[in-house]
Amino acid sequence: MSQTQIPVAVLNQLKSAVSAGDVIEQAEQVEPFVHDFRHLFSGRTPMVVLPDNTAEVANVVRICAEHRIGIVPHGGNTSYCGGATPDASGSQIVLALKRMHRIRKVQPLDYAITVESGCALADVQAAADAVERLFPLSLGSEGSCQIGGNLSTNAGGTAVLRYGMMRDLVLGLEVVLADGRVLDVLKDLRKDNTGYDLRHLFIGSEGTLGIITAACLKLFPKPAGTATAIVAVRDPAAAVQLLASLRTSSGDAVTTFELIPRLAVDLTTRHISGVSDPLDRPHEWYVLVELTSARPEDALESALEGALAQAIDSGLVLDAALASSLRQREALWRMRESVPEAQRHAGGSIKHDVSLPISAIAEFITRAGGWVASHVPDGQLMAYGHLGDGNLHFNIQQRDGADVKVFLARAPTIQRAIHDLVAELRGSFSAEHGIGQLKIAELERYKDPVALALMRELKRALDPLGILNPGKVLRKESRTS
Numbered sequence: 001m002s003q004t005q006i007p008v009a010v011l012n013q014l015k016s017a018v019s020a021g022d023v024i025e026q027a028e029q030v031e032p033f034v035h036d037f038r039h040l041f042s043g044r045t046p047m048v049v050l051p052d053n054t055a056e057v058a059n060v061v062r063i064c065a066e067h068r069i070g071i072v073p074h075g076g077n078t079s080y081c082g083g084a085t086p087d088a089s090g091s092q093i094v095l096a097l098k099r100m101h102r103i104r105k106v107q108p109l110d111y112a113i114t115v116e117s118g119c120a121l122a123d124v125q126a127a128a129d130a131v132e133r134l135f136p137l138s139l140g141s142e143g144s145c146q147i148g149g150n151l152s153t154n155a156g157g158t159a160v161l162r163y164g165m166m167r168d169l170v171l172g173l174e175v176v177l178a179d180g181r182v183l184d185v186l187k188d189l190r191k192d193n194t195g196y197d198l199r200h201l202f203i204g205s206e207g208t209l210g211i212i213t214a215a216c217l218k219l220f221p222k223p224a225g226t227a228t229a230i231v232a233v234r235d236p237a238a239a240v241q242l243l244a245s246l247r248t249s250s251g252d253a254v255t256t257f258e259l260i261p262r263l264a265v266d267l268t269t270r271h272i273s274g275v276s277d278p279l280d281r282p283h284e285w286y287v288l289v290e291l292t293s294a295r296p297e298d299a300l301e302s303a304l305e306g307a308l309a310q311a312i313d314s315g316l317v318l319d320a321a322l323a324s325s326l327r328q329r330e331a332l333w334r335m336r337e338s339v340p341e342a343q344r345h346a347g348g349s350i351k352h353d354v355s356l357p358i359s360a361i362a363e364f365i366t367r368a369g370g371w372v373a374s375h376v377p378d379g380q381l382m383a384y385g386h387l388g389d390g391n392l393h394f395n396i397q398q399r400d401g402a403d404v405k406v407f408l409a410r411a412p413t414i415q416r417a418i419h420d421l422v423a424e425l426r427g428s429f430s431a432e433h434g435i436g437q438l439k440i441a442e443l444e445r446y447k448d449p450v451a452l453a454l455m456r457e458l459k460r461a462l463d464p465l466g467i468l469n470p471g472k473v474l475r476k477e478s479r480t481s
């Protein structure tokens with residue numbers, strides 16, 4: 001099969017649809033666009049097209065619709081489910097949004113910012129900061145992931161407890177539809193009850209219903225005070241109780257509440273330079289807690305200190321340390337943010353991105369952890385992450401010396417058992433990482449059948465030719481390329 005499954009005349013048409021003919025065709029330059037971040041998926045494409053503006057995206061989509069060519073939108077390529085990777089046919093183009101990185105409008109009075117979808121998340125945070133505002137989405141990948149990718153995966157991160165997921169941070173969207181029309185719902189309104197709220201169809205749809213070209217995002221007052229602590233808890237049940245009491249005692253100032261197990265501390269101290277054990281003695285479970293307030297007069301540190309002292313008296317907390325400087329705070333965050341990297345250094349990992357009602361988290365960890373202990377002797381439990389949102393990265397890390405191929409070969413069986421337990425506890429098998437091409441079978445197994453049927457109907461209605469990110473989220477239907 002040749003690399004080019006798309007006629008050269010059509011490729012030339014695509015090239016002339018973007019200014020300065022900005023496309024990538026040479027194999028070695030195309031290479032970074034045909035693998036996902038974790039190298040779980042690889043594909044082929046004859047061309048990466050880099051539009052400069054919305055009109056150019058619309059031109060490209062119209063040409064693809066005319067010739068029934070699949071389009072794979074590509075942001076920062078940091079997502080975990082292979083959503084931005086083309087298939088192996090060589091008959092899909094990659095549409096990379098990175099040239100569309102303009103901040104269109106900063107509106108401090110509206111607490112809003114309008115940006116193009118190729119903006120890096122960190123650049124949007126910086127633009128907000130420059131006008132004394134906060135854009136609160138915060139991910140370990142924020143230097144390279146893009147707003148379009150964040151919207152299309154409905155990204156979460158470490159401040160969801162306080163500010164919500166990406167869906168909660170959007171006022172308006174501009175989207176190129178599958179026939180090349182531009183949907184302009186790029187409003188900066190807080191209230192707009194004028195029929196169906198279409199923006200929500202595109203958020204979390206992983207490029208299968210439209211290409212997002214711009215968004216108006218909500219901003220917030222910049223925190224004037226922050227208190228951060230690393231807290232050793234008795235067990236996950238104690239962590240859940242601590243979360244509930246801290247939310248009440250702090251006036252709901254808890255922004256971050258991240259569960260960190262002993263293994264995460266061991267791996268980060270071993271593999272990441274500059275990370276050290278955070279407390280004097282080792283403990284089995286920790287939480288990284290952060291309180292923020294927009295009011296400088298709020299004495300967050302003393303409130304946190306008082307609440308933790310009470311929790312020590314009641315036996316929920318075994319030990320705790322408040323960060324007393326920016327450096328200490330950054331060191332704690334470095335440990336948390338570098339867990340995925342440390343896991344990569346430590347060998348194979350079988351991953352689950354699950355969410356549960358917060359009240360069911362402790363039961364889930366006990367039951368799923370017990371199952372892992374008895375069924376996966378060559379793996380050890382690494383359950384960490386956004387406990388404040390009921391979202392765990394329930395990973396199983398290969399033990400030192402285990403055969404990585406044998407270990408990873410069992411992933412489907414292990415994931416089925418874990419996801420079945422999640423379903424029994426009325427949780428979700430995909431909390432914030434989406435479906436992509438990795439979790440289609442899981443979606444078919446666990447999603448309500450009526451919801452799944454509606455999703456397929458929506459896909460047919462909005463993308464009748466099936467050209468938008470074919471084979472992602474939903475299986476490709478025969479009409480797609």
Ligand SMILES: Cc1cc2nc3c(=O)[nH]c(=O)nc-3n(C[C@H](O)[C@H](O)[C@H](O)COP(=O)(O)OP(=O)(O)OC[C@H]3O[C@@H](n4cnc5c(N)ncnc54)[C@H](O)[C@@H]3O)c2cc1C
Pocket residue numbers: 037072073074075076077078079080082083084097117118138139140141144145146147148149150151152153154155156157158206207208210211212213340432433436469472
């Ligand atoms: C170290 C690290 C930490 C992470 N932490 C978190 C975390 O805490 N929370 C979290 O939610 N995720 C996290 N992620 C995952 C990832 O960063 C997010 O999923 C992010 O939102 C993906 O953005 P991206 O620009 O890289 O998207 P990509 O990977 O490029 O694309 C993701 C999907 O969106 C589609 N897409 C991209 N741009 C557009 C567009 N403009 N229009 C339509 N569709 C588009 C793609 O086709 C694909 O289906 C982390 C990743 C890493 C590497």
